[in-house]
Amino acid sequence: MSAIINNIEIIKAKSTKINDVDFDNLKFGSVFSDHMLVCNYENGKWQAPKVTPYEPITLDPSAKIFHYGQSIFEGMKAYKDADEKVWLFRPLDNFNRLNISAKRLAIPELPENYFMEGLKALLEVDSDWIPKNEGSSLYIRPFIFASGNGFHASPADAYKFIICTAPSGAYFSGKxxxxxxxxxxxxxxxxxxxxxxxxxxxxxxxxxxxxxxxxxxxxxxxxxxxxxxxxxxxxxxxxxxxxxxxxxxxxxxxxxxxxxxxxxxxxxxxxxxxxxxxxxxxxxxxxxxxxxxxxxxxxxxxxxxxxxxxxxxxxxxxxxxxxxxxxxxxxxxxxxxxxxxxxxxxxxxxxxxxx
Incomplete structure (x- = not known):
């Protein structure tokens, strides 16, 4: 089943894993939500992002991420209040820093609307995954890596931008x-x-x-x-x-x-x-x-x-x-x-x- 949210194509998962999750005992970053945002860079530009089911990705053994380490990421959280409203914290700072990292590693910079509208669409689809327990949140991991192929030591010609989310409890406990x-x-x-x-x-x-x-x-x-x-x-x-x-x-x-x-x-x-x-x-x-x-x-x-x-x-x-x-x-x-x-x-x- 597919739909459009915030001009982002949504391809829904056939079933949900949420009923198997114990939201009272969440380890940090080990349980993953039903969907992810995927956006490919090819032919010199970022293509339209899509929300797809969370699933493995396939890469060629010569993909440059494995050989030259062009990989960057961000860490964010989404929160749900008592009125079921969903909140982010300084998301444009994360977007701007992602592009600062991208520039330093010769990765093409990402358009702001792809990041923000894609993230909002993903959170709308997986809103039920945002925990309301005290100290818990939906951890958000945007990342970009080189998916282009070749052993030549140079920037790749293709990249993937992905956002995955994980309902999580507290990261550290104690001092x-x-x-x-x-x-x-x-x-x-x-x-x-x-x-x-x-x-x-x-x-x-x-x-x-x-x-x-x-x-x-x-x-x-x-x-x-x-x-x-x-x-x-x-x-x-x-x-x-x-x-x-x-x-x-x-x-x-x-x-x-x-x-x-x-x-x-x-x-x-x-x-x-x-x-x-x-x-x-x-x-x-x-x-x-x-x-x-x-x-x-x-x-x-x-x-x-x-x-x-x-x-x-x-x-x-x-x-x-x-x-x-x-x-x-x-x-x-x-x-x-x-x-x-x-x-x-x-x-x-x-x-x-x-x-």
Whole structure:
């Protein structure tokens, strides 16, 4: 059965999987909705997107994604409020960042209406998949990869843009203990660290495994040259609270311009929380931990929103953060999630109703 929504062709799945899903016990990103958006780039332009049943895709063994890694993605969430209205959070920021990533990896940039109208059509078809349980959401994964064939080391001549969705519970539960990295780097000056390129994350897995073997859950990445400056926490931006001041590093070639990061900075400033966007040295953090002025550290990203850090390791020494009753992390997370889920006013115009 086919239909048209927002000028997007809809090819409906013959049956639904939704009745087999336990929405009270959702793991993150492991259960997938009935449909996906698919759009192909060929003959020098993006073709009309379609919503199709969620299903495997077939690629030639010489498809350039396998050989040269032209692959980018975004992470978003859809929420449903008590009145069954569907909301997104700053979706145009995701669209713009996808095209920033595309340009850096020589991937053709995507038209805005294909992204937005396609996403809205997909969410309308799979609206029943958006959970209303506290802490749950419909995770949205837009991605583009090189589907064109050939072993020649050059950009592909064909690409696929796909959006898949997955009803998900909380990404992290509890606090994490992290290791400050002294050898490996997440990215380098002039590289692709600012892009959401798949290879950035592949390169993180091995150092993270080494940290896990030492008893930590994640790695705090430091700069590629001196390893003197704290830059990111795992796959998230990082914030450090020293006394009452919230500090995060500036964006650069190496640091992703996180949408949650930007939101936290803007929200904190509006709430008169002192914020500094500047380089943070490892030495400064260690000294603050030793003298008691280090109050909080947390990661910030779409999946977890805010993930508190309970302690960190550096040069074979562990440092525990204090247990505070009222934290910036919990306060800012609640403020952001209340805006996302339409439980409070949105003075920043971040919330986007899907209709």
């Amino acid at each position: 994490v203990k992290v290791l400050i990295e002294e050898k490996y780097s997440r990215s380098a000056n002039g590289g692709v660290g600012f892009a959401k390129a798949g290879g950035n994350y592949a390169g993180q897995f091995y150092p993270t495994q080494l940290a896990i073997e030492k008893g930590y859950q994640q790695v705090i990445w430091t700069d590629d040259n001196t390893h003197e400056y704290i830059e990111e926490a795992g796959a998230m931006n990082i914030f450090v609270r020293i006394n009452d001041t919230l500090i995060t590093g500036p964006t650069s070639d190496r640091i992703l311009d996180g949408i949650t990061r930007k939101s936290i900075i803007q929200l904190a400033e509006a709430e008169n929380i002192p914020v500094e966007v500047r380089k943070i040295t490892v030495k400064e953090v260690v000294e603050a931990a030793k003298n008691g002025s280090l109050k909080e550290m947390f990661g910030a990203g779409t999946a977890a929103v805010i993930s508190p850090i309970s302690g960190f390791g550096f040069k074979d020494e562990d440092f525990d953060l204090p247990e505070l009753e009222d934290t910036y992390a919990s306060y800012l997370k609640k403020r952001i999630t209340d805006i996302q889920t339409n439980k409070t006013e949105d003075p920043f115009a971040w919330r986007y109703e899907v209709k």
